Amino acid sequence: MILNVCVKGIYLIERIADDQDENSPHYYVGQAVDIFKRWAQHCNENEQYIDKSIKKYGYTMFIFRILEKVSKESELNICETKWINHYKNKYGERQMYNLSQTQNENPHKLPKNIKSEIIQLFNEDIGRSIYAIAEKYEINWEDVMRIRKPLLKQKGLKYNNKIKNIVYVDSGETPKNWRGNKMTKSLSNKILSHNTKEVENRDIAAKCNISITDLEYFYKEYNKNDKQYNFADEI
Structure with missing residues (x-):
């Protein structure tokens, strides 16, 4: 038996993490006068960025929960802002679908000229x-990775979840002189400046615009080689 219950308040949509895309947006905070009806709209419509993500990954890859019930519609805006700030402070803006209240625009949309330049850079050196x-372009590292993904396939390469690196599809070996996950010297200095006991790796990754996996790999290489790290060239 299904009860037609109308709940007014604030809700959270959380995407279940996967190894390859662990730092892309995972949280969306929203408000509604009918929360369950709003969840159905997110699953069936294609207007907001979160809607497109649900369509891409499938609704079974998302957890939906009520954060707070309110009695008056006038309380919704204040409560929504409170919860958005809570999740931004906890996980960082890059983990939020509603980045800076961007009126539901896709935050990953890049100008065509920048995308073309990045494609050219990878064509010269994948x-x-x-x-x-x-x-160089002051953009999210995930935007760069998304542009690179189809180019990898063209060159017979793919991401290996087990070793967390790029390999040849046929041999499973990592290409020689692969620097895809290397940090530049300026970025390395920024990482090390945040590396204290008080700051978690997740927060450092968000502040430095890198993945947690590559952050941990950087620490491992940096310490293993007695602080002699093979920096990536700046562009």
């Missing part, structure tokens, strides 16, 4: 650092 490119 093994170059995604973080060097992200630094």
